[in-house]
Amino acid sequence: MHQTVHVDLAERSYDVEIGPGLLAQSGERIAPLLKRPRVAVLTDETVAGMHLDALRDGLASAGIKMTALALPAGEATKSWPHFERAVEWLLAEKVERNDIVVALGGGVIGDLAGFAAAVMRRGVSFVQIPTSLLAQVDSSVGGKTGINAPQGKNLIGAFHQPSLVLADTDVLGTLQTRDFLAGYGEVVKYGLLGDAQFFEWLEDNGPLLTSGDMAARVQAVTRSVQMKADIVARDETEQGDRALLNLGHTFCHALEAATGYSDRLLHGEGVAIGCALAFETSSRLGLCSQEDPSRVRAHLSAMGMKTDLADIPGELPDAETLVDLMAQDKKVMDGQLRFIMARGIGQAFVTPDVPRETVVSVLKDALEV
Numbered sequence: 001m002h003q004t005v006h007v008d009l010a011e012r013s014y015d016v017e018i019g020p021g022l023l024a025q026s027g028e029r030i031a032p033l034l035k036r037p038r039v040a041v042l043t044d045e046t047v048a049g050m051h052l053d054a055l056r057d058g059l060a061s062a063g064i065k066m067t068a069l070a071l072p073a074g075e076a077t078k079s080w081p082h083f084e085r086a087v088e089w090l091l092a093e094k095v096e097r098n099d100i101v102v103a104l105g106g107g108v109i110g111d112l113a114g115f116a117a118a119v120m121r122r123g124v125s126f127v128q129i130p131t132s133l134l135a136q137v138d139s140s141v142g143g144k145t146g147i148n149a150p151q152g153k154n155l156i157g158a159f160h161q162p163s164l165v166l167a168d169t170d171v172l173g174t175l176q177t178r179d180f181l182a183g184y185g186e187v188v189k190y191g192l193l194g195d196a197q198f199f200e201w202l203e204d205n206g207p208l209l210t211s212g213d214m215a216a217r218v219q220a221v222t223r224s225v226q227m228k229a230d231i232v233a234r235d236e237t238e239q240g241d242r243a244l245l246n247l248g249h250t251f252c253h254a255l256e257a258a259t260g261y262s263d264r265l266l267h268g269e270g271v272a273i274g275c276a277l278a279f280e281t282s283s284r285l286g287l288c289s290q291e292d293p294s295r296v297r298a299h300l301s302a303m304g305m306k307t308d309l310a311d312i313p314g315e316l317p318d319a320e321t322l323v324d325l326m327a328q329d330k331k332v333m334d335g336q337l338r339f340i341m342a343r344g345i346g347q348a349f350v351t352p353d354v355p356r357e358t359v360v361s362v363l364k365d366a367l368e369v
Contacts, residue, residue, distance in 0.1 A: 022168035027062025035098040041068040042113040106132035107139035114145030118160035133183025137224035182268030196346030248274030254325035319363035
């Protein structure tokens with residue numbers, strides 16, 4: 001049942017291994033990358049409690065020693081204080097340039113550990129072992145690493161590709177339903193941005209994914225990773241096509257900022273709502289049919305996901321304020337916000353040509369529901 005997706009980036013190429021039982025095989029898969037049989041693992045306290053022993057055993061089976069630092073779980077860890085702690089710990093552990101840092105966790109740990117590896121001794125190799133669905137299909141692949149600033153998400157970081165990604169689909173069984181569905185928001189995004197057939201497959205098979213069907217989970221993760229790998233190979237540092245991966249994210253980042261990057265709204269939930277809003281905006285601009293946003297919302301609803309601003313608990317700022325928050329986005333170029341719009345399901349494109357008043361009216365209507 002194992003699948004391998006190759007990310008083709010010349011001398012920075014690497015494989016993403018997908019399937020059950022990869023934690024147990026971690027030693028044999030990581031060993032070829034090592035100059036000496038030891039690794040330093042960055043993880044979070046929640047993941048450590050569930051999976052660190054399995055990783056230790058997997059590494060030990062190939063004679064690899066492991067040292068680990070568990071940081072607090074949650075988005076707040078993607079910050080200077082925890083980043084500083086991680087880097088200083090790696091230095092204290094005498095991690096050398098030829099060693100490997102392992103990121104065991106979700107997107108927060110993957111982003112922080114990758115950035116730490118990027119700046120440690122001007123660049124140490126690292127391996128991603130993503131433990132959330134969101135990290136397996138999105139953040140662990142493509143080399144974007146970083147931490148958040150008070151001004152916004154991921155504004156401090158570097159492109160630093162991993163040497164290997166091990167996406168063990170067994171660990172998805174330990175996720176809470178809400179976390180699994182948040183990751184599913186990123187899976188749906190891939191169908192919406194470039195593969196209408198995949199979106200149709202998800203409409204038919206989404207319930208199988210949530211009920212734990214392993215073959216369906218491996219297939220969904222593999223297709224998502226393959227789409228991301230193809231885009232990253234074409235555009236590693238987001239000069240063009242890679243921006244398509246941000247479908248839904250411009251809205252999402254504004255909503256995350258408005259909710260204080262808290263548990264009120266998980267990233268993947270914001271992406272799902274953002275995708276629905278992006279299709280609604282596209283429909284109002286006459287780019288896609290009015291049926292498309294309805295179909296997006298219908299599928300998210302059928303999966304039991306957040307689909308609208310009304311599904312976010314608590315008060316939200318008004319539409320004008322939300323649009324102002326979008327202007328803090330990394331995708332601003334020459335002061336011009338670039339949106340990912342769609343001509344239909346599976347047909348996303350990047351454009352700076354979205355009138356502010358259209359976005360404001362879409363958000364106003366969404367806030368009044």
